[in-house]
Each structure stands twice: as C-alpha cells, then as structure tokens.
Amino acid sequence: MVGALVHQLTKGVSPEVLKREGLGEYYTDHGVSVYPQSAAGVPFTAAYLQVKGDPITDLTEDLAAEQKARSTYEYLIDLADDPDVIDVLRFLRQREIVHFQRFGEALRTVQDKLAQRTFYMNNVNMNNNMQ
Amino acid sequence: MMMEDRKSLLKEIMALDFKLYDLALYLDTHPFDEDVLDMYQELTEEVEEKKEKYEKMYGPLTINNAAGECEWKWIENPWPWERMV
Numbered sequence: 001m002v003g004a005l006v007h008q009l010t011k012g013v014s015p016e017v018l019k020r021e022g023l024g025e026y027y028t029d030h031g032v033s034v035y036p037q038s039a040a041g042v043p044f045t046a047a048y049l050q051v052k053g054d055p056i057t058d059l060t061e062d063l064a065a066e067q068k069a070r071s072t073y074e075y076l077i078d079l080a081d082d083p084d085v086i087d088v089l090r091f092l093r094q095r096e097i098v099h100f101q102r103f104g105e106a107l108r109t110v111q112d113k114l115a116q117r118t119f120y121m122n123n124v125n126m127n128n129n130m131q
Numbered sequence: 132m133m134m135e136d137r138k139s140l141l142k143e144i145m146a147l148d149f150k151l152y153d154l155a156l157y158l159d160t161h162p163f164d165e166d167v168l169d170m171y172q173e174l175t176e177e178v179e180e181k182k183e184k185y186e187k188m189y190g191p192l193t194i195n196n197a198a199g200e201c202e203w204k205w206i207e208n209p210w211p212w213e214r215m216v
Contacts, residue, residue, distance in 0.1 A: 004212040098153065105160035 001092055002076075003034035005085060056114075059107040066100040140185050144192070147178040 010018065010032045018027045025041065036044035050061050073093035080086050154171050161167065182192055190204050191197040197205035 007212050008214065098156065102156045102160060109160060 001088065003036070005088060007032075007034055009082075009085070055110045056107070059103055059110065062103045063100055063107065066096045066103060070096040070100070137185075137189050140181065140188075144178060144181050144185060147174055147181065150174055151178065 010023070013032070015024075015027055018024060018032075026035075029035070038044070049065075050057075052058055052061075070093055073089050073096065077086055077089045077093070080089060151171065151174050154167055154174070158164065158167060158171065186192055186196055190208050194205055197203060
C-alpha cells in the first residue's frame, strides 16, 4: 500500500526533482520502481520476522508487528503534508489497531485453551497435540 | 459520466468486501456469533450481485473471471496502483 503511494507520488517526477527531494540515492539504485526497503535504505529481509512454532510466542510476535506498523504509520503521518496521503495512512493505522485486537483475542483463546485441565507449557509445540 | 458510474460501483463493491473482510476477522475469534453470521451471509449475497453486474459491464474483477470467449480480458483493465482516468 505504501509502495502504491510512492509509485503514484513519484510518477512523472524528473530525476532533478527526485534528487532535490532526497530521493537521488533511491533513484540511482531503483529508478522509480518500488523496492521494499526501510526509510533509511536497508532492504527488507525475512530476518526481521520470527517464527518459533509456539503459539504464545508467535502470537506475541504478531501483536508486536501490528504495534510497530502503527508507530511507523504515525511517524509517516507526522512527516506527510498531502491530505490524500494522510487519509490513506490513517486508514492503514486503523487497520493495525483492528488486527492487534483480533490477534489479542486469538492469544486469549490460546491461553484459555492451555489453562484447561492439565496443560503444560512443554506441550505448546504444534508438533504435539494442540487439539 | 460512465467512468463515474464505474468508479462508484467499484467503490460500493470495495466497501462491502472490506466489511466482509473485517467480519471474517471477527468471526475467526467469535465463530458462533449468530447475528454476525447472518450479517456475513446477507452482505455476501449483496456483493455477489454487484460484482456480477460490474463484471458484465466493465470486465473481470478477479483473474478467475478473465477468460472471455475469444479474448483474455485480465490485461485490459488498469492495475490497482494505476489511476483510473
């Protein structure tokens, strides 16, 4: 979604203007194509994510990811001045909050399940029976 | 004018799909909520009608419906990141 915003905002913009606006390095590496990298130019890598096969750990990772995304959208909103861009960012920020809520419910469901009868943390691994 | 009609129908479909998506997320953690199940069913029927109408008039919304009788219609429409004029 943010890539689509960048694509629309940079369409037809001359290299001179891109350079003046701080996108000279980006233009050199990627032209005006959309490349997944951080604002500081670090390429996206799956090493940013973790999967442990433990539903408590994994759902907590998911919850953290939603909050990290929310914070990022808020910082982008701080920096943006185009009302149409801000509208999109506000919408995406709201989605992170809804997703956080739903993941939180899923975590609670798992915790309730684990609290039933005698369920030990050692049994949490999905390779064992989580039925 | 025609482009305005097309845009507004597409917007209605997107709004309904978004509602359905949000309800689906809710139902994942509340699978026995009958009121929401009913709502989901009603909205599904509503959006299906609108999608059928849209696709008849303007072309496929998903790739599954892109095979015309003698033409592949998927490459006719603007991509989501392109601005519809």
